[in-house]
Amino acid sequence: MHDINDQADEMIGRIIDELKTLPPVPADATARVLARVDAARRGEDRVAYGSLNDDDVTFFPTSTEEMRAAPNAGSDAGRARPSPAKARGTGRFSRRFIISLPAAIGYALAATVAGFLIRGAVPRHPSERPGAQITNAPAGETLGARTMLVPAAASTRALQEAPVKVQLVLDAPRAKSVTVVGDFNAWDGSRTPLERDSSTGVWSVLVDVHPGRHIYAFLVDGKTWTLDPNAPRTKDLDYGTEQSVMMVGMR
Amino acid sequence: MRADLFMRWMRWTLSVAVLAAARAASGQASQGLDSATAAAIAPIVERARAEKLPVTALYAKAREGQVQRVPVARIEAAVRTLADRMRTANEALAPDASEQELHAAADAIKSGVGPETLRAMRQAGGDGSLAVPIGVLTQLIARGVPVERASMEVVSLLKKGAVARNFIALEESVRQDVLAGRRPDESLDLRLKGIVPNLPQSATTDATGLNASSPRRPR
Numbered sequence: 526m527h528d529i530n531d532q533a534d535e536m537i538g539r540i541i542d543e544l545k546t547l548p549p550v551p552a553d554a555t556a557r558v559l560a561r562v563d564a565a566r567r568g569e570d571r572v573a574y575g576s577l578n579d580d581d582v583t584f585f586p587t588s589t590e591e592m593r594a595a596p597n598a599g600s601d602a603g604r605a606r607p608s609p610a611k612a613r614g615t616g617r618f619s620r621r622f623i624i625s626l627p628a629a630i631g632y633a634l635a636a637t638v639a640g641f642l643i644r645g646a647v648p649r650h651p652s653e654r655p656g657a658q659i660t661n662a663p664a665g666e667t668l669g670a671r672t673m674l675v676p677a678a679a680s681t682r683a684l685q686e687a688p689v690k691v692q693l694v695l696d697a698p699r700a701k702s703v704t705v706v707g708d709f710n711a712w713d714g715s716r717t718p719l720e721r722d723s724s725t726g727v728w729s730v731l732v733d734v735h736p737g738r739h740i741y742a743f744l745v746d747g748k749t750w751t752l753d754p755n756a757p758r759t760k761d762l763d764y765g766t767e768q769s770v771m772m773v774g775m776r
Numbered sequence: 777m778r779a780d781l782f783m784r785w786m787r788w789t790l791s792v793a794v795l796a797a798a799r800a801a802s803g804q805a806s807q808g809l810d811s812a813t814a815a816a817i818a819p820i821v822e823r824a825r826a827e828k829l830p831v832t833a834l835y836a837k838a839r840e841g842q843v844q845r846v847p848v849a850r851i852e853a854a855v856r857t858l859a860d861r862m863r864t865a866n867e868a869l870a871p872d873a874s875e876q877e878l879h880a881a882a883d884a885i886k887s888g889v890g891p892e893t894l895r896a897m898r899q900a901g902g903d904g905s906l907a908v909p910i911g912v913l914t915q916l917i918a919r920g921v922p923v924e925r926a927s928m929e930v931v932s933l934l935k936k937g938a939v940a941r942n943f944i945a946l947e948e949s950v951r952q953d954v955l956a957g958r959r960p961d962e963s964l965d966l967r968l969k970g971i972v973p974n975l976p977q978s979a980t981t982d983a984t985g986l987n988a989s990s991p992r993r994p995r
Contacts, residue, residue: 636793686905711839714843737876737907738883739911763886764844764846766844772908772912772947772948775908
Protein backbone atom coordinates (compact mmCIF):
# COMPACT_ATOMS: atom_id res chain seq x y z
CA MET A 526 0.00 0.00 0.00
CA HIS A 527 1.40 3.34 -1.06
CA ASP A 528 0.83 6.32 1.09
CA ILE A 529 1.25 9.92 0.04
CA ASN A 530 4.89 10.02 1.11
CA ASP A 531 5.84 7.21 -1.27
CA GLN A 532 4.20 9.07 -4.18
CA ALA A 533 6.11 12.22 -3.31
CA ASP A 534 9.41 10.35 -3.20
CA GLU A 535 8.79 8.88 -6.63
CA MET A 536 8.02 12.30 -8.07
CA ILE A 537 11.12 13.84 -6.51
CA GLY A 538 13.23 11.04 -7.93
CA ARG A 539 11.92 11.70 -11.43
CA ILE A 540 12.66 15.42 -11.06
CA ILE A 541 16.21 14.68 -10.00
CA ASP A 542 16.74 12.36 -12.97
CA GLU A 543 15.40 15.06 -15.31
CA LEU A 544 17.69 17.69 -13.87
CA LYS A 545 20.72 15.42 -14.17
CA THR A 546 20.39 15.57 -17.92
CA LEU A 547 22.43 18.60 -19.19
CA PRO A 548 20.62 20.90 -21.59
CA PRO A 549 22.04 21.03 -25.10
CA VAL A 550 24.65 23.76 -25.59
CA PRO A 551 24.59 25.73 -28.82
CA ALA A 552 27.69 25.18 -30.92
CA ASP A 553 28.39 28.93 -31.36
CA ALA A 554 28.29 29.45 -27.62
CA THR A 555 30.86 26.70 -27.10
CA ALA A 556 33.05 28.27 -29.76
CA ARG A 557 32.86 31.68 -28.07
CA VAL A 558 33.84 30.23 -24.71
CA LEU A 559 36.78 28.34 -26.17
CA ALA A 560 37.90 31.45 -28.06
CA ARG A 561 37.91 33.51 -24.83
CA VAL A 562 39.75 30.81 -22.96
CA ASP A 563 42.37 30.61 -25.68
CA ALA A 564 42.73 34.37 -25.72
CA ALA A 565 43.12 34.41 -21.95
CA ARG A 566 45.79 31.74 -22.15
CA ARG A 567 47.74 33.86 -24.65
CA GLY A 568 47.43 36.89 -22.41
CA GLU A 569 45.44 39.03 -24.83
CA ASP A 570 42.95 40.05 -22.15
CA ARG A 571 45.45 41.39 -19.66
CA VAL A 572 44.29 44.90 -20.24
CA ALA A 573 41.07 43.91 -18.61
CA TYR A 574 42.88 43.66 -15.28
CA GLY A 575 44.26 47.16 -15.20
CA SER A 576 47.55 48.68 -16.17
CA LEU A 577 49.81 46.90 -13.69
CA ASN A 578 53.18 45.97 -15.03
CA ASP A 579 53.32 42.20 -14.92
CA ASP A 580 57.09 42.26 -14.71
CA ASP A 581 56.84 43.87 -11.31
CA VAL A 582 53.50 42.62 -10.07
CA THR A 583 52.02 39.15 -9.89
CA PHE A 584 48.45 38.38 -8.94
CA PHE A 585 47.60 35.80 -6.40
CA PRO A 586 44.14 34.31 -5.98
CA THR A 587 42.26 36.14 -3.29
CA SER A 588 39.12 34.04 -3.02
CA THR A 589 38.39 30.41 -2.44
CA GLU A 590 37.02 30.09 -5.98
CA GLU A 591 40.21 31.45 -7.43
CA MET A 592 42.26 29.20 -5.19
CA ARG A 593 40.32 26.19 -6.36
CA ALA A 594 40.79 27.28 -9.95
CA ALA A 595 44.53 27.86 -9.53
CA PRO A 596 45.61 24.23 -10.02
CA ASN A 597 44.00 24.31 -13.46
CA ALA A 598 46.10 27.22 -14.53
CA GLY A 599 47.99 25.22 -17.07
CA SER A 600 44.96 23.60 -18.63
CA ASP A 601 42.71 24.88 -21.35
CA ALA A 602 40.21 25.82 -18.72
CA GLY A 603 42.26 28.97 -18.27
CA ARG A 604 44.61 30.41 -15.72
CA ALA A 605 43.32 31.70 -12.46
CA ARG A 606 42.84 35.43 -12.80
CA PRO A 607 40.75 37.67 -10.67
CA SER A 608 37.79 39.14 -12.40
CA PRO A 609 38.12 42.75 -13.46
CA ALA A 610 35.60 43.66 -10.83
CA LYS A 611 37.68 42.06 -8.13
CA ALA A 612 40.89 43.55 -9.45
CA ARG A 613 39.47 47.05 -9.45
CA GLY A 614 36.70 47.06 -6.91
CA THR A 615 36.04 44.73 -4.07
CA GLY A 616 39.50 43.18 -4.38
CA ARG A 617 41.18 46.52 -3.85
CA PHE A 618 42.12 45.92 -0.26
CA SER A 619 42.58 42.18 -0.39
CA ARG A 620 44.69 42.13 -3.56
CA ARG A 621 48.26 41.11 -2.86
CA PHE A 622 51.24 41.43 -5.10
CA ILE A 623 54.94 40.88 -4.96
CA ILE A 624 57.74 42.91 -6.45
CA SER A 625 60.15 41.11 -8.70
CA LEU A 626 63.14 39.76 -6.82
CA PRO A 627 65.87 42.14 -8.10
CA ALA A 628 63.66 45.16 -7.46
CA ALA A 629 62.74 43.89 -4.00
CA ILE A 630 66.40 43.35 -3.09
CA GLY A 631 67.29 46.81 -4.36
CA TYR A 632 64.52 48.50 -2.42
CA ALA A 633 65.32 46.54 0.72
CA LEU A 634 69.00 47.48 0.54
CA ALA A 635 68.20 51.13 -0.15
CA ALA A 636 65.72 51.24 2.72
CA THR A 637 68.17 49.57 5.09
CA VAL A 638 71.00 51.93 4.22
CA ALA A 639 68.70 54.92 4.43
CA GLY A 640 67.42 53.78 7.80
CA PHE A 641 70.88 53.33 9.22
CA LEU A 642 72.06 56.66 7.85
CA ILE A 643 69.04 58.49 9.20
CA ARG A 644 69.51 56.95 12.62
CA GLY A 645 73.15 57.90 12.42
CA ALA A 646 74.21 54.40 13.29
CA VAL A 647 76.63 54.01 10.42
CA PRO A 648 78.79 57.13 10.60
CA ARG A 649 78.54 57.72 14.31
CA HIS A 650 80.72 56.10 16.87
CA PRO A 651 78.99 54.88 20.02
CA SER A 652 81.06 57.30 22.02
CA GLU A 653 79.40 60.18 20.14
CA ARG A 654 76.04 59.41 21.63
CA PRO A 655 75.08 61.81 24.39
CA GLY A 656 75.60 60.21 27.74
CA ALA A 657 77.24 57.17 26.23
CA GLN A 658 79.23 55.01 28.58
CA ILE A 659 82.83 54.71 27.48
CA THR A 660 83.68 51.20 28.38
CA ASN A 661 87.18 49.88 28.21
CA ALA A 662 85.91 46.34 28.04
CA PRO A 663 88.49 43.63 27.61
CA ALA A 664 88.46 41.86 24.29
CA GLY A 665 86.90 38.80 25.86
CA GLU A 666 83.85 40.80 26.86
CA THR A 667 83.22 42.16 23.40
CA LEU A 668 80.03 40.84 21.88
CA GLY A 669 80.00 41.43 18.16
CA ALA A 670 81.33 44.57 16.60
CA ARG A 671 79.71 47.17 18.81
CA THR A 672 77.97 45.54 21.73
CA MET A 673 79.88 45.53 24.97
CA LEU A 674 79.02 44.25 28.39
CA VAL A 675 78.59 47.34 30.53
CA PRO A 676 79.33 46.77 34.18
CA ALA A 677 76.71 47.61 36.75
CA ALA A 678 78.82 50.51 37.96
CA ALA A 679 78.45 52.14 34.57
CA SER A 680 74.66 51.92 34.71
CA THR A 681 74.72 53.35 38.24
CA ARG A 682 76.78 56.23 36.96
CA ALA A 683 74.45 56.75 34.03
CA LEU A 684 71.55 57.16 36.48
CA GLN A 685 73.54 59.57 38.62
CA GLU A 686 74.57 61.55 35.57
CA ALA A 687 71.08 61.97 34.19
CA PRO A 688 70.59 65.56 33.06
CA VAL A 689 68.68 68.02 35.22
CA LYS A 690 66.81 71.15 34.19
CA VAL A 691 68.67 74.37 34.86
CA GLN A 692 67.23 77.83 34.27
CA LEU A 693 69.50 80.45 32.76
CA VAL A 694 68.44 84.08 32.94
CA LEU A 695 69.82 87.25 31.39
CA ASP A 696 68.38 90.71 31.85
CA ALA A 697 68.90 92.32 28.46
CA PRO A 698 65.83 94.38 27.57
CA ARG A 699 67.41 95.92 24.47
CA ALA A 700 68.68 92.69 22.97
CA LYS A 701 67.10 91.40 19.80
CA SER A 702 68.18 87.82 20.42
CA VAL A 703 69.99 85.90 23.13
CA THR A 704 71.37 82.38 22.92
CA VAL A 705 73.50 80.41 25.32
CA VAL A 706 76.63 78.52 24.30
CA GLY A 707 78.41 76.12 26.59
CA ASP A 708 79.86 72.70 27.00
CA PHE A 709 76.36 71.35 27.73
CA ASN A 710 75.14 72.21 24.22
CA ALA A 711 78.46 71.65 22.42
CA TRP A 712 78.87 75.42 22.01
CA ASP A 713 76.10 75.49 19.45
CA GLY A 714 74.11 78.68 19.96
CA SER A 715 71.37 77.65 17.56
CA ARG A 716 70.38 74.84 19.91
CA THR A 717 69.46 77.00 22.87
CA PRO A 718 67.82 80.35 22.19
CA LEU A 719 66.46 82.24 25.20
CA GLU A 720 62.89 83.54 25.23
CA ARG A 721 62.12 87.12 26.12
CA ASP A 722 59.48 88.03 28.66
CA SER A 723 57.78 90.94 26.95
CA SER A 724 56.74 92.62 30.20
CA THR A 725 60.15 92.54 31.91
CA GLY A 726 62.62 92.23 29.06
CA VAL A 727 64.25 89.32 30.85
CA TRP A 728 65.50 86.46 28.70
CA SER A 729 65.41 82.93 30.07
CA VAL A 730 65.64 79.31 29.06
CA LEU A 731 65.56 75.88 30.67
CA VAL A 732 68.43 73.64 29.62
CA ASP A 733 69.18 70.00 30.30
CA VAL A 734 72.57 69.77 31.98
CA HIS A 735 74.42 66.76 33.33
CA PRO A 736 75.54 67.01 36.97
CA GLY A 737 79.02 68.48 37.29
CA ARG A 738 80.89 71.67 36.47
CA HIS A 739 80.01 73.46 33.27
CA ILE A 740 81.17 76.59 31.51
CA TYR A 741 79.08 78.80 29.28
CA ALA A 742 78.35 82.30 28.03
CA PHE A 743 75.51 84.17 26.41
CA LEU A 744 75.64 85.40 22.84
CA VAL A 745 73.63 88.61 22.55
CA ASP A 746 72.39 89.51 19.09
CA GLY A 747 74.42 86.65 17.69
CA LYS A 748 77.83 88.20 18.31
CA THR A 749 78.35 89.79 21.73
CA TRP A 750 80.02 87.42 24.21
CA THR A 751 78.24 88.10 27.51
CA LEU A 752 78.91 86.51 30.89
CA ASP A 753 76.18 85.54 33.32
CA PRO A 754 76.10 88.23 36.00
CA ASN A 755 74.66 85.70 38.47
CA ALA A 756 77.37 83.07 38.07
CA PRO A 757 81.03 82.76 39.01
CA ARG A 758 83.58 83.25 36.28
CA THR A 759 86.69 81.48 35.18
CA LYS A 760 89.33 82.07 32.55
CA ASP A 761 89.62 79.39 29.91
CA LEU A 762 93.25 78.39 29.49
CA ASP A 763 92.80 77.12 25.95
CA TYR A 764 91.37 80.24 24.32
CA GLY A 765 92.04 82.84 26.99
CA THR A 766 88.45 84.05 27.32
CA GLU A 767 86.38 84.47 30.45
CA GLN A 768 83.44 82.17 30.90
CA SER A 769 80.64 81.67 33.38
CA VAL A 770 80.64 78.58 35.58
CA MET A 771 77.73 76.54 36.87
CA MET A 772 77.90 73.69 39.35
CA VAL A 773 75.04 71.29 38.81
CA GLY A 774 74.07 68.71 41.38
CA MET A 775 71.92 65.69 40.99
CA ARG A 776 68.18 65.59 40.99
CA MET B 777 47.78 52.39 -12.55
CA ARG B 778 47.61 52.39 -8.78
CA ALA B 779 50.62 50.14 -8.50
CA ASP B 780 52.56 52.32 -10.94
CA LEU B 781 51.85 55.34 -8.79
CA PHE B 782 52.86 53.41 -5.71
CA MET B 783 56.14 52.36 -7.26
CA ARG B 784 56.88 55.92 -8.35
CA TRP B 785 56.07 57.22 -4.89
CA MET B 786 58.28 54.57 -3.33
CA ARG B 787 61.20 55.41 -5.61
CA TRP B 788 60.76 59.14 -4.92
CA THR B 789 60.55 58.60 -1.18
CA LEU B 790 63.63 56.42 -1.11
CA SER B 791 65.57 58.93 -3.21
CA VAL B 792 64.63 61.75 -0.87
CA ALA B 793 65.49 59.62 2.18
CA VAL B 794 68.90 58.68 0.80
CA LEU B 795 69.70 62.28 -0.12
CA ALA B 796 68.61 63.51 3.30
CA ALA B 797 70.61 60.81 5.03
CA ALA B 798 73.69 61.66 2.97
CA ARG B 799 73.34 65.30 3.90
CA ALA B 800 72.82 64.40 7.56
CA ALA B 801 75.87 62.14 7.56
CA SER B 802 77.92 64.89 6.00
CA GLY B 803 76.68 67.32 8.63
CA GLN B 804 77.54 64.90 11.40
CA ALA B 805 81.02 64.50 9.99
CA SER B 806 81.77 68.21 10.11
CA GLN B 807 79.67 68.87 13.24
CA GLY B 808 78.84 72.39 12.10
CA LEU B 809 82.47 73.41 11.70
CA ASP B 810 83.84 75.36 8.78
CA SER B 811 85.80 73.28 6.32
CA ALA B 812 89.23 74.57 7.37
CA THR B 813 88.65 73.79 11.04
CA ALA B 814 87.08 70.42 10.27
CA ALA B 815 90.06 69.45 8.13
CA ALA B 816 92.55 70.65 10.73
CA ILE B 817 91.13 68.56 13.54
CA ALA B 818 90.14 65.52 11.46
CA PRO B 819 93.32 63.49 12.20
CA ILE B 820 93.03 64.21 15.92
CA VAL B 821 89.40 63.15 15.93
CA GLU B 822 90.11 59.97 13.99
CA ARG B 823 92.85 58.94 16.39
CA ALA B 824 90.60 59.63 19.39
CA ARG B 825 87.80 57.67 17.78
CA ALA B 826 90.11 54.72 17.25
CA GLU B 827 90.96 54.88 20.95
CA LYS B 828 87.25 54.96 21.83
CA LEU B 829 87.44 58.42 23.34
CA PRO B 830 84.32 60.59 23.15
CA VAL B 831 84.93 62.73 20.09
CA THR B 832 81.92 64.98 20.67
CA ALA B 833 84.01 66.85 23.24
CA LEU B 834 86.69 67.45 20.60
CA TYR B 835 84.17 68.83 18.13
CA ALA B 836 82.70 70.97 20.91
CA LYS B 837 86.12 72.37 21.76
CA ALA B 838 86.63 73.28 18.10
CA ARG B 839 83.22 74.93 17.92
CA GLU B 840 83.95 76.83 21.13
CA GLY B 841 86.96 78.36 19.39
CA GLN B 842 85.00 79.00 16.24
CA VAL B 843 82.27 80.85 18.17
CA GLN B 844 84.98 83.05 19.68
CA ARG B 845 86.60 83.58 16.25
CA VAL B 846 89.85 81.99 17.33
CA PRO B 847 92.38 81.23 14.52
CA VAL B 848 92.29 77.68 13.17
CA ALA B 849 95.84 76.92 14.33
CA ARG B 850 94.91 77.74 17.91
CA ILE B 851 91.74 75.67 17.67
CA GLU B 852 93.75 72.73 16.39
CA ALA B 853 96.22 73.08 19.28
CA ALA B 854 93.37 73.27 21.81
CA VAL B 855 91.68 70.19 20.38
CA ARG B 856 94.96 68.26 20.38
CA THR B 857 95.60 69.24 23.99
CA LEU B 858 92.10 68.20 24.97
CA ALA B 859 92.54 64.83 23.27
CA ASP B 860 95.74 64.30 25.25
CA ARG B 861 93.97 65.21 28.48
CA MET B 862 91.12 62.85 27.73
CA ARG B 863 93.59 60.09 26.98
CA THR B 864 95.25 60.64 30.36
CA ALA B 865 91.87 60.83 32.09
CA ASN B 866 90.70 57.65 30.41
CA GLU B 867 93.73 55.76 31.65
CA ALA B 868 93.43 57.19 35.16
CA LEU B 869 89.72 56.39 35.49
CA ALA B 870 89.98 52.94 33.91
CA PRO B 871 88.46 50.49 33.48
CA ASP B 872 85.18 52.22 32.77
CA ALA B 873 84.83 55.98 32.78
CA SER B 874 81.65 57.67 31.70
CA GLU B 875 81.70 60.46 29.16
CA GLN B 876 80.77 62.98 31.86
CA GLU B 877 83.60 61.77 34.06
CA LEU B 878 86.06 62.07 31.20
CA HIS B 879 84.94 65.63 30.47
CA ALA B 880 85.29 66.55 34.12
CA ALA B 881 88.65 64.82 34.45
CA ALA B 882 90.03 66.54 31.35
CA ASP B 883 89.06 69.90 32.87
CA ALA B 884 90.67 68.91 36.16
CA ILE B 885 93.90 67.95 34.43
CA LYS B 886 93.83 71.35 32.72
CA SER B 887 93.67 72.89 36.20
CA GLY B 888 96.72 70.95 37.35
CA VAL B 889 95.19 67.83 38.89
CA GLY B 890 97.41 64.81 38.40
CA PRO B 891 96.31 61.39 37.14
CA GLU B 892 97.27 59.85 40.48
CA THR B 893 94.58 61.98 42.14
CA LEU B 894 92.02 60.77 39.62
CA ARG B 895 93.03 57.18 40.25
CA ALA B 896 92.68 57.72 44.00
CA MET B 897 89.25 59.26 43.46
CA ARG B 898 88.15 56.27 41.39
CA GLN B 899 89.29 53.89 44.12
CA ALA B 900 87.65 55.93 46.87
CA GLY B 901 84.46 56.69 44.98
CA GLY B 902 83.42 53.12 44.30
CA ASP B 903 80.71 52.71 41.71
CA GLY B 904 79.44 56.26 41.96
CA SER B 905 79.90 58.89 39.32
CA LEU B 906 82.91 61.15 39.84
CA ALA B 907 81.62 63.91 37.57
CA VAL B 908 80.51 66.13 40.45
CA PRO B 909 83.45 65.51 42.83
CA ILE B 910 85.94 66.12 40.03
CA GLY B 911 84.05 69.24 38.97
CA VAL B 912 84.09 70.57 42.54
CA LEU B 913 87.81 69.85 42.78
CA THR B 914 88.38 71.86 39.61
CA GLN B 915 86.27 74.72 40.92
CA LEU B 916 88.01 74.77 44.31
CA ILE B 917 91.32 75.08 42.48
CA ALA B 918 89.87 77.83 40.29
CA ARG B 919 88.85 79.67 43.47
CA GLY B 920 92.41 79.61 44.71
CA VAL B 921 92.71 76.51 46.86
CA PRO B 922 96.13 74.93 46.19
CA VAL B 923 95.94 71.87 43.92
CA GLU B 924 97.53 69.44 46.39
CA ARG B 925 95.36 70.57 49.26
CA ALA B 926 92.15 70.47 47.27
CA SER B 927 93.03 67.06 45.79
CA MET B 928 93.79 65.57 49.18
CA GLU B 929 90.57 66.84 50.77
CA VAL B 930 88.35 65.69 47.92
CA VAL B 931 89.82 62.19 47.97
CA SER B 932 89.41 62.15 51.73
CA LEU B 933 85.77 63.17 51.43
CA LEU B 934 85.13 60.38 48.94
CA LYS B 935 86.69 57.85 51.29
CA LYS B 936 84.35 59.06 54.02
CA GLY B 937 81.33 58.51 51.78
CA ALA B 938 80.62 62.06 50.66
CA VAL B 939 78.04 62.26 47.89
CA ALA B 940 77.31 64.78 45.16
CA ARG B 941 75.21 67.06 47.35
CA ASN B 942 77.99 67.23 49.96
CA PHE B 943 80.46 68.36 47.33
CA ILE B 944 78.04 70.89 45.86
CA ALA B 945 77.36 72.27 49.36
CA LEU B 946 81.08 72.53 50.07
CA GLU B 947 81.75 74.41 46.83
CA GLU B 948 78.87 76.80 47.43
CA SER B 949 80.02 77.53 50.97
CA VAL B 950 83.59 78.21 49.89
CA ARG B 951 82.30 80.44 47.13
CA GLN B 952 80.29 82.50 49.59
CA ASP B 953 83.24 82.73 51.97
CA VAL B 954 85.63 83.85 49.25
CA LEU B 955 83.14 86.46 48.09
CA ALA B 956 82.97 87.64 51.68
CA GLY B 957 86.74 88.06 51.73
CA ARG B 958 87.92 84.86 53.41
CA ARG B 959 91.00 83.08 52.05
CA PRO B 960 90.09 79.99 49.99
CA ASP B 961 92.15 77.50 52.01
CA GLU B 962 90.86 78.93 55.28
CA SER B 963 87.34 78.62 53.97
CA LEU B 964 87.97 75.01 52.98
CA ASP B 965 89.21 74.18 56.48
CA LEU B 966 86.20 75.84 58.03
CA ARG B 967 83.58 74.22 55.80
CA LEU B 968 85.07 70.74 56.03
CA LYS B 969 84.47 70.88 59.77
CA GLY B 970 80.79 71.26 59.06
CA ILE B 971 80.57 68.50 56.48
CA VAL B 972 82.85 65.67 57.60
CA PRO B 973 81.10 64.74 60.87
CA ASN B 974 77.90 64.04 58.96
CA LEU B 975 79.46 61.66 56.46
CA PRO B 976 78.61 57.96 56.79
CA GLN B 977 82.19 56.65 56.90
CA SER B 978 83.39 59.19 59.45
CA ALA B 979 84.44 57.51 62.69
CA THR B 980 81.62 57.95 65.11
CA THR B 981 81.28 56.63 68.60
CA ASP B 982 77.98 55.18 69.62
CA ALA B 983 76.64 54.60 73.07
CA THR B 984 78.63 51.37 73.45
CA GLY B 985 81.86 53.18 72.85
CA LEU B 986 82.59 51.24 69.66
CA ASN B 987 83.39 52.81 66.36
CA ALA B 988 80.43 52.49 64.07
CA SER B 989 80.12 53.26 60.44
CA SER B 990 76.93 53.06 58.47
CA PRO B 991 76.81 51.56 55.00
CA ARG B 992 77.48 53.86 52.09
CA ARG B 993 74.50 55.76 50.99
CA PRO B 994 73.63 55.73 47.30
CA ARG B 995 74.52 58.94 45.52
